[in-house]
Amino acid sequence: MQINKIFPGIYEFSFGEREQFEPSKYMLEPSKTEKLNALSDCRLPIDADLIIGEVTGRGALITLPYSNGEEIYGFGLQSGKINQAGCKRLLKTNADAQGNIGNSHSAIPFYVSTKGYGIVLDTMRYTCFSCATSKPHKTYDLSSPKTEEKDDIKVSEADLYSQKSYGGVITAEILTVKGMHGYLFAGNSQSGLDCVADVCRRYVLFSGGGAMPPLWGLGVWYRACGQFNETEVLDMASLLRDENMPVSVLGLEPGWHSHAYSCTYKFDKGRYGNYKNTLKKLRDMNYNVNLWEHVFVHPDSDIYKPLEPYAADYEVWGGIVPDLSIDEARNIYGGYHDNYLLEEGISGFKCDECDGSDFTGGWSYPDHAKFPSGIDGEQMHSMLPMYYQKTLYELFKRRNKRTWGEVRAQHSYSAPYPFILYSDWYEHKDYISMVLNMGFSGIMYSPEIRTADGKADLYRRMLTGIFSPKLEMNIWFMPMPMWKNYNYDGNWKKEILPDSDQLRDDCRRFMNIRTSLAPYLYTAFYKYNTEGIAPVRALQMDYPECRGKENQGYISGISFGDDIIAYPLTANQLEVKLYLPNGIWYCYFTNVKYEGGKEYILKYEIDKIPVFVREGAILPILENVNAVFDGSTLKIKPMVYMSETKTAYGILYTDDFKSFDFEKGFYSIYKFEARNGKLNVSYENNNGYANNNIEILDAEFIG
Numbered sequence: 001m002q003i004n005k006i007f008p009g010i011y012e013f014s015f016g017e018r019e020q021f022e023p024s025k026y027m028l029e030p031s032k033t034e035k036l037n038a039l040s041d042c043r044l045p046i047d048a049d050l051i052i053g054e055v056t057g058r059g060a061l062i063t064l065p066y067s068n069g070e071e072i073y074g075f076g077l078q079s080g081k082i083n084q085a086g087c088k089r090l091l092k093t094n095a096d097a098q099g100n101i102g103n104s105h106s107a108i109p110f111y112v113s114t115k116g117y118g119i120v121l122d123t124m125r126y127t128c129f130s131c132a133t134s135k136p137h138k139t140y141d142l143s144s145p146k147t148e149e150k151d152d153i154k155v156s157e158a159d160l161y162s163q164k165s166y167g168g169v170i171t172a173e174i175l176t177v178k179g180m181h182g183y184l185f186a187g188n189s190q191s192g193l194d195c196v197a198d199v200c201r202r203y204v205l206f207s208g209g210g211a212m213p214p215l216w217g218l219g220v221w222y223r224a225c226g227q228f229n230e231t232e233v234l235d236m237a238s239l240l241r242d243e244n245m246p247v248s249v250l251g252l253e254p255g256w257h258s259h260a261y262s263c264t265y266k267f268d269k270g271r272y273g274n275y276k277n278t279l280k281k282l283r284d285m286n287y288n289v290n291l292w293e294h295v296f297v298h299p300d301s302d303i304y305k306p307l308e309p310y311a312a313d314y315e316v317w318g319g320i321v322p323d324l325s326i327d328e329a330r331n332i333y334g335g336y337h338d339n340y341l342l343e344e345g346i347s348g349f350k351c352d353e354c355d356g357s358d359f360t361g362g363w364s365y366p367d368h369a370k371f372p373s374g375i376d377g378e379q380m381h382s383m384l385p386m387y388y389q390k391t392l393y394e395l396f397k398r399r400n401k402r403t404w405g406e407v408r409a410q411h412s413y414s415a416p417y418p419f420i421l422y423s424d425w426y427e428h429k430d431y432i433s434m435v436l437n438m439g440f441s442g443i444m445y446s447p448e449i450r451t452a453d454g455k456a457d458l459y460r461r462m463l464t465g466i467f468s469p470k471l472e473m474n475i476w477f478m479p480m481p482m483w484k485n486y487n488y489d490g491n492w493k494k495e496i497l498p499d500s501d502q503l504r505d506d507c508r509r510f511m512n513i514r515t516s517l518a519p520y521l522y523t524a525f526y527k528y529n530t531e532g533i534a535p536v537r538a539l540q541m542d543y544p545e546c547r548g549k550e551n552q553g554y555i556s557g558i559s560f561g562d563d564i565i566a567y568p569l570t571a572n573q574l575e576v577k578l579y580l581p582n583g584i585w586y587c588y589f590t591n592v593k594y595e596g597g598k599e600y601i602l603k604y605e606i607d608k609i610p611v612f613v614r615e616g617a618i619l620p621i622l623e624n625v626n627a628v629f630d631g632s633t634l635k636i637k638p639m640v641y642m643s644e645t646k647t648a649y650g651i652l653y654t655d656d657f658k659s660f661d662f663e664k665g666f667y668s669i670y671k672f673e674a675r676n677g678k679l680n681v682s683y684e685n686n687n688g689y690a691n692n693n694i695e696i697l698d699a700e701f702i703g
Contacts, residue, residue, distance in 0.1 A: 007202075010206060012182075013182055014181040021375055028413070050064070051065075053180055055178055060177045062173075064170045071114040077105050077106035078437045079433045088102070108412050121172060124380075125382070126378060132170055134168065194543070196540070205531075207412075207442055210442070213418060220245070222249070223252075224237075224253065227479075233278065244626060246625045259300055260294070265303070294352060297333075307329060330391045337349075351407045354409050386414065389414075393417065408424075420446045428461055431464060457571040467558060518622055520564075521560070546579060569604065584596060585612035588612060593615075613702075615648075617641050618648050620650065638697075646675075653667065665687045668683065668691060670696065672699075674701070679698075
């Protein structure tokens with residue numbers, strides 16, 4: 001086993017033969033070397049001699065030590081558990097995450113330990129991690145005398161199962177390969193971060209830093225019914241504006257294609273005969289338009305024949321699967337999008353079903369499929385969505401236009417990709433667990449809203465979305481908005497619920513909350529991009545005292561930026577037990593002050609969840625939420641949470657909100673400081689840049 005330091009706290013390791021195809025060779029952005037080199041150095045908290053790599057008759061195996069009580073987080077978009085210790089995880093990109101075994105839309109071979117280290121295996125292949133699920137035989141002291149008498153042996157089911165042995169080691173295995181390559185990350189608390197957060201930060205910076213969305217991407221999204229024609233889409237767009245819904249992104253689903261499943265990437269002449277004019281009207285209503293698509297190319301597509309030499313030997317839904325790892329294929333696929341769609345002002349794309357399915361219909365190509373590059377089907381299941389995102393990202397960057405898209409699968413080093421994951425799991429509790437888990441692997445996830453089981457379910461789903469990377473209503477299979485009828489059958493029958501006006505007003509209120517927080521979240525994303533700190537992450541990453549609480553009956557929460565924490569709830573959670581981290585916190589909805597480091601049992605109506613703001617924070621809140629980022633002046637009210645004797649701080653990051661000019665230093669930062677009821681605002685600009693569409697209003701003081 002060779003282990004070499006390549007950055008402060010980051011080590012490269014390998015043994016045996018490296019694979020020909022590795023994700024690190026196709027990273028979207030280079031590592032942020034300047035940022036990494038500026039971090040404090042730290043040694044691995046585990047003895048390198050205890051990290052054992054070996055090539056077996058099955059493949060390659062790595063073994064790492066495990067300590068009792070050590071918690072393990074990560075492995076991508078996992079549902080169910082947060083702490084993965086004691087679990088076996090078969091990491092395979094798969095839409096059918098059956099049985100909570102590790103299969104996932106985003107199955108990433110990266111984990112972080114509370115011991116202060118993380119590891120990523122640099123492979124496209126499926127991997128199997130056993131996280132202290134059993135002890136190797138050699139760890140037992142066979143010479144120890146037996147003290148238990150035969151008559152004392154307990155035989156109840158609970159007693160028998162309590163004899164299961166955990167601990168000892170963590171193992172990771174990749175089949176069929178003759179070696180392994182990857183990276184180890186160490187973390188410490190010298191920078192003010194907990195060691196877990198520091199490890200995750202180094203992984204994100206190594207990956208190229210976090211994605212920086214356009215401001216409109218952090219607003220509210222609405223996906224229109226897939227069966228709509230252009231007239232119906234425009235009617236829906238007008239309805240949203242008439243009802244003062246602050247929607248910034250309108251998504252068009254499969255019906256816009258002349259053929260979908262697989263795709264032509266051409267507007268259907270019957271439903272969208274005047275699509276250029278339709279797109280212009282949507283832009284005039286200040287919508288950013290996002291288009292649904294597959295990566296599978298239908299024979300009627302103009303790029304089918306040019307892409308055939310670069311396609312796999314298996315089809316999906318009657319379309320070819322292009323090998324987008326090849327430059328020529330990316331140029332063909334991307335060039336068509338650029339000339340035909342981006343030229344018409346399309347703001348982004350949603351790539352569906354790029355994850356594959358083994359159980360619900362068996363769609364996608366088999367693991368033994370062959371691609372012209374030499375990559376096989378197993379590897380391409382992990383990487384096809386990454387190649388797709390890279391292809392689209394390159395188009396927008398050449399146009400100096402940021403995008404914010406959606407994708408249903410990602411893999412290692414995906415933090416810089418401007419795409420948010422989504423899924424076809426509809427259980428709200430699964431959505432919540434994925435929001436909690438995503439930050440440990442440097443990915444973003446959207447718990448989209450479709451149908452609901454009732455008013456409480458609708459409200460709680462929207463509240464989860466508010467404090468997630470994206471609030472989206474994906475109403476692609478119903479003709480009316482959910483506030484008119486959230487039931488599928490009733491929606492199609494055009495039955496208006498008797499309390500639809502109240503539902504509409506409450507949904508608007510939720511959307512307004514989200515939109516008002518967009519500048520605050522935008523500032524958090526800037527920190528993600530430059531410092532590697534995820535804008536939305538589980539409390540377990542930031543607050544060691546919150547670890548293990550989920551096993552004691554406490555609900556789990558998230559950090560939404562650095563100053564807000566939220567605890568998503570399902571419809572039936574009206575009284576909950578939660579643990580507030582150390583410090584003083586203000587309820588976001590009532591401004592009531594709470595002392596942290598304590599347990600609370602609190603009751604919530606269906607239109608509320610526990611949300612708290614850290615004392616000493618200043619939040620930049622957008623007042624004119626109906627501007628929907630159309631170029632109008634953004635009116636920012638600083639909300640100051642402080643006691644009279646303390647000083648509060650906050651910042652607002654601004655640039656032009658849409659281009660890549662910020663990478664050249666064209667941005668500015670407002671710095672807020674408040675004490676004794678007075679607010680001082682200073683201004684730091686780079687390269688003389690100033691955004692003249694920002695107006696700072698008088699501050700409001702809480703506390």
